[in-house]
Amino acid sequence: MSVETHEAVHRHEPPTSFIRKYIFSLDHKVIGIQYILLALVAVIVGMAMSVLMRMNLSWPGTNWPILATLFPGGAPGGVINPEFYLSLVTMHGTIMVFFVLTTAPQGGFGNYFLPIQIGAEDMAFPVLNMLSFWVTLVGFIVILSAIFFSGSASTIGPIGGWTGYAPLSALGQIAGPGQGMGMNLWIISIAIFCVGSLLGALNFITTLLNMRTRGMSLMRMPLTCWAWFTTAVLALLSFPVLLGGGILLLLDRLAGTSFFIPGGLYVSGILSGTNPSFPVHTGGSPILWQHLFWFFGHPEVYIAILPGMGATSHILSTFARKPVFGYRAMVFAIFAIGLLGFFVWGHHMFISGMSPYSAMTFSILTLSIGVPSAVKTFNWLGTLWGARIRFTTPMLFAIGFVSLFVAGGITGLVLGQTSLDLPMHDTYFVLAHFHLVMGVASIFGMFAATYFWFPKMFGRMMSESLGKIHFWITFVGVYCIFVPMHVMGLVGMPRRYAQFTEYTFLTRLHPLVVFVSVVAIITVLTQFLFYFNLIWSIFKGKKAGANPWDATTLEWTTASPPPHDNFAGVLPVVYRGPYEFAVPGAPNDFVMQTEPETETERVGGNGHNGHRH
Amino acid sequence: MGRALAVIIWILTLGSVSLFFVKQWWFPTAITSHAAALDRQFLITIIVVGISFTAAQVGLGYMVWKYRERPANDRAVYTHGSNRLEVIWTIVTAIIFIGLAVMGQSVWASLHFNKAPAGSFQVEVVAQQFQWNFHYAGKDGVFGRTDPSLIDDSALNFIGLDETDPNAKDDETHSVIAIPVGRPVELILRSKDVIHNFWVPQLRFKQDLVPGMAIRVHFTANQTGKYELACAELCGQLHFKMKSYMLVLPEAEHQALMSLPQEQFQSRMTELLAKYPLPTY
Amino acid sequence: MATTVTGTKPLTKTGFGGGSKSRGPNGNGSPKRNGHRDAFFDSRSAVNRYRIGMWVAMASILMLFTALSSAYIVRAASANDWQPLRMPRVLLLSTALIIFSSVTLEFARRKLKSGEQSAHKRLLVLTALLGLGFLGSQLFAWRGLARQGIYISSNPHSSFFYLLTATHGMHLLGGLAGLGFLMSRSRLSTDDELAAAKRQAQTDAVSLYWHFMDFLWIYLFLLLFLWRQQ
Known part of the structure; x- marks a missing residue:
């Protein structure tokens, strides 16, 4: 056939040198794996930090000789000191939010599977794609260096929290240990990360708009693609604001401007303007930083979780052997969440001293976000209704995602209310809420995605039995860690406290604190099963075919792992919606997107169009 | 499964x-x-x-x-919603x-949304890294002038009170807040350095103390006693230790306390702190 | 697992997809074309990525300047330490230069369309020179302020002046790099229709960006010297 011969000419040959193929690769699949590797490294650092924090909170003052060796500055004599604890808080938050929750779901899985799922050979701008990864990696190296070049012997990094509230973050070394060079590096790292994410977002949006294959109309895209697309739009519009805020903050610190620093401050015994270490400032607005930060910070929550939602919808449908319930509603819900996400940042600031009238508006908009979130949950349940569920590991994690998303998201009904936020703000209730929904649920989405797509990425299956053990312990573990934190918040336990020993009203929580720490350590250790499973399965896993899960979307039409140009020179043509499972009369219980429609389908008009209700 | x-x-x-x-x-x-x-x-x-x-x-x-999955050839319900x-x-x-x-x-x-009622008892709260300062207007009910350039830690003038101002003559400062029961209280919240947050769990509200701003909140306590006061906005190294107490006193006892001269005020405050126990939880 | 690799099948006469109104892959192609890998068709739509990408990038840059200008407006209103700068006169020259450069670039773009290669290239060079002139004029404005002892930390208005002009100038450098890229391409022959389409798309993208920088400067100029100027 003439078409076939034509293809052979246009087939893209992969680069042969090791460096071009695996290091400075232009292949979106390699870049995706690089992003995932970055997240896998970053998450170990982040988890180790959380273990140290839990140890400090549960057994205050205990001497851990090993810590004295590892962190002579932060834990002199083996006892973790408060500034070391706070720098762990800051670094844990920053690394997890930016280098795990933003890189793995979007940069990692999005990069790998968005082009394949829409039937493209690569991203629209491969060089930009490569740059976005390398820029992000530089950001990661800089954030790690903030730990080591903090400019003070007694600490390991900035202590201002991942939100970096001014003026604590703007005043420099006099505001506290770690707030000198460490804080500068922290800001620079975030700025670099912003640039990397923006390059990535630009690429995602252009690719999706420009490179869908023939027949891949928008409403035939898998929900994962909608999620990655919306995430990219959120990143595109929110990261510049953080970048702008970061520039202003850096200027306040280094150039003596007063964007965020008001006049007449008296810090550490020094009055503003009376000492070279504290130049004169006037009139800055600390709340301005909060507005800029949260204008980014709230969409960031959705940047972290939307890809998980997409993956969950995709995986639930595949293993329920049933079309996604309410595809169109799901798409609208993703969009509604993304859009509303830009208008609710003020709910982080009810106690900040901003106008109480705007707080009321923010509150109502915030609870409105609950509506599309609930719609998604109902549709997930609808997808499971009447299903024939195959309980594979990815399916377990996807179901776990739904459960955790509900558990974490629903307390937003409390926190989103102006009045109820007042006692809950900055307590463990908030901590529990966002860890469950933004942290753990998103990570469950990524676990599901990893177990699901691993065979496609490496041509081998992951071990199901190890995967299931990993699921059971992690699922029960995260509930036992984060649900008790809600009641801690109810009692009034403030977050970012190095110790709870100072307050009588917190002593009755001590048994819960210890319980949470013990479970946390067990759960963290369990994650090494996952790492072992990953490495073991790359080499020893059962060989996977092109479509081991009997799935329908385009990534399963090509080889595992896919060739350099994804479809070996022949781009697929799409004839139907993404989730055609259990189609009556079809020979199999799944019909792939590339399956041309049969005569009966066209006449009967039944089920040839995935989005028709 | x-x-x-x-x-x-x-x-x-x-x-x-x-x-x-x-x-x-x-x-x-x-x-x-x-x-x-x-x-x-x-x-x-x-x-x-x-x-x-x-x-x-x-x-x-x-x-x-x-x-759950059933034996072969039994398919799921085919519906798109x-x-x-x-x-x-x-x-x-x-x-x-x-x-x-x-x-x-x-x-x-x-x-x-409501302004503090007339006749509210006013306290100026001046937070600084790891310490609370409460500025009481004294008998005349007028706060003396404060200026950051007058802050002198060695003289224990943490809020920069201008001693030459006649209104400042009877002003008191202390690290504990003492308020009357049953009478509206208005707090004027300020900070000297970074953002802090006023947090007494029994009051059920938090309010940031933002440098450069004077934020007002008001409430009426209906129960005497001693309550723990915490900082709830990360303010630096010893954030977890930025602790104080809120004393809610009977009106008469409070009135008497407020009209004491500075030296007696301090010792009376110490007595009152010992007199009232913390709530049992 | 019967259906694993598909997509090589010839298309049926019934068109694509299941919808009654078949559309091209990107919603912009002709549904009449039947061979999927029609090279010309694919590349024609593929070169659109430069234009789309540029619009997307501009949205992002616009957000950066929105953030900075909302900070400007909030900061101007939040305290009484605002001391308006006197506008350096040389900024009028900057403004004239950048507006003129937009005009020359637009001509350059049209010359490429009509196939007048050398005129196209000359106009590109002229645009780049005007752009450099703009940057020089901005630096001159900075030097003038510095001579009066007004630096970035002097007062909030000067902070924003230096910040906004520097941020805009750095973005304009990106535009100059784009012009340099176009110039490096102008040596290539345009016999290949696809290469020509690609080059046209790249030229469109760069000129979009350049006009955007032009409008952005005018906006910043008005913001800096008309907003709250007592």
Whole structure:
């Protein structure tokens, strides 16, 4: 056939040198794996930090000789000191939010599977794609260096929290240990990360708009693609604001401007303007930083979780052997969440001293976000209704995602209310809420995605039995860690406290604190099963075919792992919606997107169009 | 596998919900009418939350219990959804969620929209890294002038009170806040360095103390006693130690305290701190 | 697992997809074309990525300047330490230069369309020179302020002046790099229709960006010297 011969000419040959193929690769699949590797490294650092924090909170003052060796500055004599604890808080938050929750779901899985799922050979701008990864990696190296070049012997990094509230973050070394060079590096790292994410977002949006294959109309895209697309739009519009805020903050610190620093401050015994270490400032607005930060910070929550939602919808449908319930509603819900996400940042600031009238508006908009979130949950349940569920590991994690998303998201009904936020703000209730929904649920989405797509990425299956053990312990573990934190918040336990020993009203929580720490350590250790499973399965896993899960979307039409140009020179043509499972009369219980429609389908008009209700 | 998962989900749900029934791990007793109203709103909300949470988890468990994979050739229900259901659950959740948001506003309004009544007892709160300073106007009820350039830590003038100002003659400062019971109190919140947050769990509100701003809040305590005061906004290295107490005193005792000269004021405060015990939790 | 690799099948006469109104892959192609890998068709739509990408990038840059200008407005209103700068006169020259450069670039773009290669290249060079002139004029404005002892930390208005002009100038450098890229391409022959389409798309993208920088400067100029100027 003439078409076939034509293809052979246009087939893209992969680069042969090791460096071009695996290091400075232009292949979106390699870049995706690089992003995932970055997240896998970053998450170990982040988890180790959380273990140290839990140890400090549960057994205050205990001497851990090993810590004295590892962190002579932060834990002199083996006892973790408060500034070391706070720098762990800051670094844990920053690394997890930016280098795990933003890189793995979007940069990692999005990069790998968005082009394949829409039937493209690569991203629209491969060089930009490569740059976005390398820029992000530089950001990661800089954030790690903030730990080591903090400019003070007694600490390991900035202590201002991942939100970096001014003026604590703007005043420099006099505001506290770690707030000198460490804080500068922290800001620079975030700025670099912003640039990397923006390059990535630009690429995602252009690719999706420009490179869908023939027949891949928008409403035939898998929900994962909608999620990655919306995430990219959120990143595109929110990261510049953080970048702008970061520039202003850096200027306040280094150039003596007063964007965020008001006049007449008296810090550490020094009055503003009376000492070279504290130049004169006037009139800055600390709340301005909060507005800029949260204008980014709230969409960031959705940047972290939307890809998980997409993956969950995709995986639930595949293993329920049933079309996604309410595809169109799901798409609208993703969009509604993304859009509303830009208008609710003020709910982080009810106690900040901003106008109480705007707080009321923010509150109502915030609870409105609950509506599309609930719609998604109902549709997930609808997808499971009447299903024939195959309980594979990815399916377990996807179901776990739904459960955790509900558990974490629903307390937003409390926190989103102006009045109820007042006692809950900055307590463990908030901590529990966002860890469950933004942290753990998103990570469950990524676990599901990893177990699901691993065979496609490496041509081998992951071990199901190890995967299931990993699921059971992690699922029960995260509930036992984060649900008790809600009641801690109810009692009034403030977050970012190095110790709870100072307050009588917190002593009755001590048994819960210890319980949470013990479970946390067990759960963290369990994650090494996952790492072992990953490495073991790359080499020893059962060989996977092109479509081991009997799935329908385009990534399963090509080889595992896919060739350099994804479809070996022949781009697929799409004839139907993404989730055609259990189609009556079809020979199999799944019909792939590339399956041309049969005569009966066209006449009967039944089920040839995935989005028709 | 499906059954095991369903059971685990149900157990976790039960465990999660039952944690909220432990009396010992609930809010401490409220000491203002605002706090009582907030507790009611919280109770309504947490019941809605609890029911929705339980319903969703029980539903999820039911699905995974019931719709396990069957022997071959038995396919799932082929449906792409139902517009009617989408419309119903969108509207129902919108009404519940937005209704909650609107209901919560009245408590908010009572704290933020009314000015402090005339005759409120005013205290200027000046926070600094790891220390609370409370500035009392004294007998004349007028605060003396303060200026950051007059701050002198060695003279214990932490707030920069201008001793030459006649209004400052009878002013007192202390690291503990003493307020009268049953009389409206207005706090004027300031900070010398970074953002702090005024947090007494029994009052059920938090308010940031933002440098460069003077934020006013008011409340009326209805229960005498000694309560712990914490900083709830990360303010640096010793944030966790930035602790003080709030003394709620009978009107007469409070009046007497406020009219004492500086030296006696300090020792009287120490006595009062020892006199009132912390609430038992 | 019967259906694993598909997509090589010839298309049926019934068109694509299931919808009654078949559309091209990107919603912009002709549904009449039947061979999927029609090279010309694919590349024609593929070169659109430069234009789309540029619009997307501009949205992002616009957000950066929105953030900075909302900070400007909030900061101007938040305290009484605002001391308006006197506008350096040389900024009028900057403004004239950048507006003129937009005009020359637009001509350059049209010359490429009509195939007048050398005129195209000359106009590109002229645009780049005007752009450099703009940057020089901005630096001159900075030097003038510095001579009066007004630096970035002097007062909030000067902070924003230096910040906004520097941020805009750095973005304009990106535009100059784009012009340099176009110039490096102008040596290539345009016999290949696809290469020509690609080059046209790249030229369109760069000129979009350049006009955007032009409008952005005018906006910043008005913001800096008309907003709250007592």
